[in-house]
Amino acid sequence: MRKLVVICVVITGALLISGCQEIDTEVSAVTVMDAPNDSGGGVVVAWPAPAGVKVDSFAIERLDPETGKYTPLTTVKGDETFLEDTGLTPNADYSYRVVANLADGKTTAVGEGAGRPTGEWFNFNRLNVLVGVVSFVVLVLVFISMARGGKELFVRKIAGLEAVDEAIGRATEMGKPILFVSGLGDASDIATIAAMTILAKVARKTAEYETPLIVPCRDPIVMMVEKEMVREAYTEVGRPDAFEEDSVFYVTDSQFGYVAAVDGIMLRERPATNFYMGAFYAESLILAETGAQTGAIQIAGTDRVTQFPFFITACDYTLMGEELYAATAYLGRDPLMLGSLKGQDWAKAVILVILIVGAILIALTGLGEVDTTWFARLFETVS
């Protein structure tokens, strides 16, 4: 009899509890894993879909260590089974609780779990990038080593670079200055660095011919580096006294303020030759058209694809994209530099083959012949 009363009390209690509380018993555990390939600020909270019930949404709650209570984090759709929580403190413990909001209005606890976010030392999402970079570096180094060994390397003619000597000679004959504009990029821009290397070659020639050189700069760091480069070039050819300190000067960092100043220099000083090398934006045509109207011979070089049409239209010669980077190798004819150019060419050939293979595979996928998504995944980069 006593046993019967206890069982009745337990069953009644259980029924009462189930009726009062919306949260049922746990269905299964929630797993909290460290988010892969991150700095240690994220975890992945995963939970199994409750069987036999229709779930509207899942409410994810995170334990507040100060109050010791779960606070709502977010709500996700009922067909989702994981969530990435980011912005966490690395190496700290985090606990989560997942509650399922059922279609009939009731809620049921899916479970609880805890985990600790940690930072990784390698981002495997970028493995394909690393493989590509290492392959390219090896290719370039192989060709540099071949060039060092005395192998003759053919490099096609680049009209814009062939014309550099002619343009400097023209200015010398006319007794007019040469204007060198190194673009709007800062010193960390690779196009600006390429422009600086071309300036070094141009400055050496102007020093030899004693042709005035004007270099207006938009970035103070670029100005300092270019000033040193021009000074060195004059010293190298034995004419340090011919170097004018103020030939390389700062103008302004305002885009159109810079354009106004350079246009003014073109119209007042009437340089015979204008070089536009580096990173350019909307100002490219304003500069190049003003230069064309003054009758100067103009050589431009940029890696900004959107500015090519403007330079091609208004300049006599235009170095497009990689030709800008090839300038030092081309002008100096240094075997080591030429080796790197050949490496680039071979890398382009490899990319071309990959593109052709990719196009064929996509065509086959379209025909329903084979599944080629694996090929696309090889080149995917997940941020």
Next chain:
Amino acid sequence: MRREVPLFICFIMGALMAVQFFVPHQFSITLYQYMLRWLIIVLTFAMLLGIGSLIKVHSYKVRFKREGWGYSIVALIGLAMSIVTGMAGILGRLILGQERMAEGFFGDFLFTFFNSGIDLGSGFMWLFSYIQIPMQATMFSLLAFFIVSASFRTFRARSLEAFLLLIAAIIVMLGRVPLEGIVGQWLPDLAEWILEYPNMAAKRGIMIGVGLGAMSMALKIILGIERSWLGGTE
């Protein structure tokens, strides 16, 4: 030593930043942010050198009455005005003290004008909004006229390439004009096709070359093969 030390620093920092791209750890992020802060500090000091250069060049022009020296006076006045209006509040507080500034020593208008640094309503922002921005807009608007003159020169069909360029340009230009009711949808579709396929293919080809060229350039600088940036050509 004059060359070896910069080359060594360049190699270490270049290699470090390349490795940093593949390391997501907090240590790597902290290092990157630390470098960015360094960059800001260097930039700030470099700006002082830039201003020094600006003053020197224009003072020289004014002093020796070189061609266009009048413009140099305007440039120097502009520079002085920007510095004065930008820093007047700080200087006022330093010279007069916070209390006298707050009492409206200069009167309401002048108080706002000088005391607000680069806030809205300050003298600095007045110069920026009513002088610098209109002047920049004027320069930018010149682009429209230059595009016309450049197009006129380019679109003269003197060769097969120039003829093709002319045809493509006419199609794309007309395709962007709302002429559906007159010539039908085929023209905008053709213009879109030219932009999406032949144009995009050429652009991507160039971009691949640019990417490889930039990587090669970076590699040459990191390994010390390209040394022109050190000055000279050796």
